Amino acid sequence: MRRVWLLGVLFAMAVGAGSLFFTKGPLAVTIVQPERGVILRVYGLGTVEARILSRVGFEVGAALTALSADSGDSVTKGQELAILHSAEQEARVARARAAIAANEATLAKAAAAVMRAHAVLAEREATNRRQQGLVQRDIASIQRAEEAQRDEEVARADVAVAEADVAVIRAQGLDAAAALRQEEVLLAHHVLVAPYDALVVTRHAEPGAVVKAGDPIFTLINPQSVWIQAYVDEERAGQLALGQPGTIRLRSQPSAEFHGTVTRIGIDGHRGTVWTVQDGRLARVELTFGARDDRGRVEVTGDLPDAAAIVARPPAGAAEGRRTRVGEGP
Incomplete structure (x- = not known):
């Protein structure tokens, strides 16, 4: 009997609470009207x-x-x-140019020596051929023929030495030219130019x-490459986007306007919970927010259900599922 009585009391309490909820009239709420194309104004401390x-x-x-x-x-x-001041370096450049001139003269002398060696070799070759022919006809001695052969070989070696000298002098000329270029580069370093x-x-x-x-x-x-690096409160930065155009005003030049685009962003949007009206009843919804303008209005960038309206100022007594009577607000 005690158990039956207790359950009866609980049932009576539940029925009374339900009748109280459903017998109340609709709760008057004010909803906000969405706006588009709102100009975003962001304030922050920064540097040019x-x-x-x-x-x-x-x-x-x-x-x-x-x-x-x-x-x-x-x-x-x-x-x-x-x-x-470049007098010392100019002297080094002049010395390097003189070294090139000396090398050119030495190369000319060596080239002449090569020509002379070739001429001597030609003479010795002719003499050796003649002596070898005379030996075959028993007109000249074998010793004379051997001496002619030796002289030709010596002349041929002299040609090789002369040609090697030319190669060495040419290599020295390349080194002298490189040294001149180095000194000229160092001289050019005495003049500073705009990069x-x-x-x-x-x-x-x-x-x-x-x-x-x-x-x-x-x-x-x-x-x-001039830009403004500004530090803006994340709550006010909003839905800034890369490449977004904007007008910039500086406190130091309040009457001037500068136009640019957003090139770097260091923050994202933030989230919060609001009261909405869906199918005539109150519901709490978590939304993603973007920009906040200078009038305190916040941009909603995501998660708002279709056909839902945001309540401007939640009244006393707001509860999930409570019926509403909608009025329009700003």
Whole structure:
């Protein structure tokens, strides 16, 4: 009897709760209307930078004799920027050129020696043929024939030596030419030129200063690579996309507008839960959010069920499955 009575009490309580839920009138809610084409405005702290920035200097050390650019100047690729004292290097270039001239003269002398050796060899060959013929006719002695043969062989060896001398001198000429090119390259390193079309941001040295190899003389940037690296609250960054066009305004120049595109993004969207109205009843749904504009409105980028409306301000008493009476909000 106790068990039956307890179950009866529980059943009565359940019936009373159900009648209370279903006898309440619809809950008045306000829903938001979707908008499209909303202009996104994002605010954040950042810096104006250049992706291509170069601190240029000389590959050799010496005293600066001239500077042809200053901070704020625009320069073109190959334009002269600075010059180092180069008298010592110019002397080395002159010495290398003199070595080439001497080599050319030595080569000419060696080539003449080769021609002389060939002429002597031709004479000795003719003499040897004549002596060998006389020996066969018993007109000349065998000793004379042997001497003629020996003289021809010596002359042929002299030709080989002369031709080898020419080969050595030509190789020395190639070495002298390489040495000249090296000295000319070092001389060219005494002139600093712009590596690309650039804007001079900073000049680090003055004429007369002695600089070492690698010391920066100018800081250059490529004007085409200037970008703004901004740090934006993830909640406000929203659904930015690569290649997305935008208008940029700086606090330092509030009246100026700069146009560009998004080239790098370091964040993604975020998620949250909202109340929705589906088939006349309340339901909680987790959505993916994107951008937040300057009026506090948030873009919904995914997971919103079809025919569902988002509740603008959940009223007191909101519960899953509660019937609603919909009104339109902003």
